[in-house]
Amino acid sequence: MSTRLGELVERLGGHLVGNADIEIFGIASLDDATASHITFLSNPKLRAQAAQTQAAALILSADDDAVVSTGYNGARVVTSNPYAYFARTAQFFAAQQALPAPVGIHPSAVVATGAEIAPSASVGPHVVIEAGAIVAEHVVIDAGSYVGRNAQIGAWTHLFAHVTLHAHCRIGQRGVVHSGAVIGADGFGFANDGGVWVKIPQTGGVTIGDDVEIGANTTIDRGALADTLIEDGVKLDNQIQIGHNCHIGAHTAMAGCVGVAGSATIGKYCTFGGAAMVLGHLTIADHVHVSSGSLVSRSIREAGQYTGFYPLAKNADWEKSAAIVRNLTTMREKIRELEKTIKSLTEK
């Protein structure tokens, strides 16, 4: 399958310089692209490479175009954000090649009376949908997924195989939930009574906005009373844990293995590196970026990059530095004594 370059640019925007009638068959990297591909330049350091690409068309910024256009003879698509343009172009070709999910309910699925499944939705083999659930138009639910009582799934959202969406949990439109994700398990709430834990029922739900992606084996707990909230455009990688009553602001992204303890409120446009952890009941401002492996143990009121992990070293070197870290108070004491001694020496 192929697409006229002109049609692609009409759809995705940008300024086309060159032949609109070229047929494009796909997208490839600067090096791998051939005369049937479109490619992109998002890193100015690769300008020389871009000028040499064999691609039929090149997506690039105006600044890069001023330099690259002198050496490159193909068509150019000039845009303010070539990397995002690449992503949308790749989406376009991926959608062309994707097999459409079969519309309707697979005969092996178990759909309770009283669940509403839109006619254009696709419900795969061995899926279970409980009573009161609402599945909107063009939703795709792959094999073996579970949709609890009164759960809601917005239009065009895709649940991959083996997703669990528990009772009274809602996800908006155009969402993607990967395999093994569990949305709406009980939050971890117990009262201690003489050493024994007494369970606090978790009667809230999970409310997830539009355009949210949730990674494989990620878990988002239901709230204790109110709902756990995930705003529009949030992207969660795999193996993430979101505790009960967390509130994650719009367009925040978290890499794999991140953990957020209960009742944390995280701003919009934040990013969290892999395995970063956030303690419970904290507040994190918008535009905060937490480095991988860092533990957030206090609220962060100011935007910026925050880090806290022990630097890696050869094991023998680490053993020495760790031994000193254990005794830093001793080192500080020695410095104080030195200061005192010197003061008395200089005062003489």
Next chain:
Amino acid sequence: MSTRLGELVERLGGHLVGNADIEIFGIASLDDATASHITFLSNPKLRAQAAQTQAAALILSADDDAVVSTGYNGARVVTSNPYAYFARTAQFFAAQQALPAPVGIHPSAVVATGAEIAPSASVGPHVVIEAGAIVAEHVVIDAGSYVGRNAQIGAWTHLFAHVTLHAHCRIGQRGVVHSGAVIGADGFGFANDGGVWVKIPQTGGVTIGDDVEIGANTTIDRGALADTLIEDGVKLDNQIQIGHNCHIGAHTAMAGCVGVAGSATIGKYCTFGGAAMVLGHLTIADHVHVSSGSLVSRSIREAGQYTGFYPLAKNADWEKSAAIVRNLTTMREKIRELEKTIKSLTEK
């Protein structure tokens, strides 16, 4: 549905002051409660707020009651642990509102000949139960769960959707296992033979006591020869990994993303903050509390709170402190030289 306050107190204990005939429809926070609710005061700082609550009844301690009773006109339930009383009250109302699971075996479930399913148990759609498994009275097994050969599930235990309980693993009574949990996968045991790993068969099982809760996507490995042991009342949050042949003492609680390597023995009444890690073959005493993000690299013989994570800072500040941490031996050397120089100066 509602309940006479007197009936609630007969069931849950505590000393009732006020009208036993009030009908209570549910539990709510101090601020949200109306005349149809019972509420609770567990934090003495909120006494003034408690005195103003609109709730029909208030759960509180004797100390708080001495102060609050002068300003509050509703009924009071005086108890030594108001927070635990709140939890039990919330359980009572949640149970009233819960839909009972349908008794019996769903026609889409696959139950092997030779599995024993109690008549009062509920086996959901697409559940698979292998031969020799024993499912006790009032057990609920939700959609898509798997119960292996000769596995045992005690009375009133609830397996949510998509739980895996492997062959020869046992869980006691009143347990809760959340979606995606895997109990009894092989422990990670290999012998190295010239660089190549040779698998050591994991022929032990997992034995889990009564009143244990296991979070979503948590994994508990089967033992190599003997069983992995989880004692009564243990509470595990989501995404936890328990290695083979671990032994977790009664009423210990672990927050999300904790990892415990193989053959660790952990005492009773311990708590582990999120993402804490315990190395293999260690022993941890009773009443040990490990902070979030801390790695336990040696046995802990004494009760108490233990911590070990790098403090978070603005990235620029962290870079400076991390550079010094890498060179702490140099800093120590400088201090030693200063001490020597000063000694020689003072001896002059």
Next chain:
Amino acid sequence: MSTRLGELVERLGGHLVGNADIEIFGIASLDDATASHITFLSNPKLRAQAAQTQAAALILSADDDAVVSTGYNGARVVTSNPYAYFARTAQFFAAQQALPAPVGIHPSAVVATGAEIAPSASVGPHVVIEAGAIVAEHVVIDAGSYVGRNAQIGAWTHLFAHVTLHAHCRIGQRGVVHSGAVIGADGFGFANDGGVWVKIPQTGGVTIGDDVEIGANTTIDRGALADTLIEDGVKLDNQIQIGHNCHIGAHTAMAGCVGVAGSATIGKYCTFGGAAMVLGHLTIADHVHVSSGSLVSRSIREAGQYTGFYPLAKNADWEKSAAIVRNLTTMREKIRELEKTIKSLTEK
């Protein structure tokens, strides 16, 4: 069931000293073994214990044999690696006792037209296999697993219950994939466009070699364009996250909760302790060993052991040392001032 000792040694190698006709019923530890067992000595410190064992036969090294044979009267199997020999012996007895998986396709499984299932394969209840998938001879796919379109599974590989193997992903021969593992979910790839994340389609797959074991709830993402690669003999424990386009070298082993960010290239024969993390796009040499809880933030070019975690302490002690770590630049400044002052003193 039992086996002649001579037959065992013919099968597994080693030098037999003693009666080849003894019947062995199983393997046990030095202490637990009886006259029907074979046992092993892999730690020279246990020589005295080995000499006292009641086992019918003892696996040990030539060095240990020289000492132990004087006190022990049973048969001995002398081999260069007794621990690996133990593992293979245990495998032999475990295979004897294992129930063979039922050959053929369970009637509740949903196998698409155009999937190729070898006649000797076992496909369990509620398994779903999509069109174009190839399942080789002697493969076992347990209950509720999902095999995507055009996925491939090599001979003798075992998928436990609830495994997800996505479209176009391949695993080689003699592999083991534990419950809840997800192979081939989308990598975490997005372009940022004015704060909003634009998904980059993940059109690569996952290619996994022979003799690979993948733990419960472990996730291995599909590549963005090219495949994520896991070479022969790799062993991954539970709850591990492997990002898109990673390349893990042969015979590398990772303990539970490890995370590897996208496009990391890891050498052969490496080991990673539990919860170690590797940042994206790094390169790690062969024979690198990373300690538990350590974050690898730069490439490692040289074999060896690397560590980086904050040492655990009593919480009160940690608070003091952490406060100093936060202010290490102040401490360094003080030392510099001391050096200056002393210099001026000594120059007088």
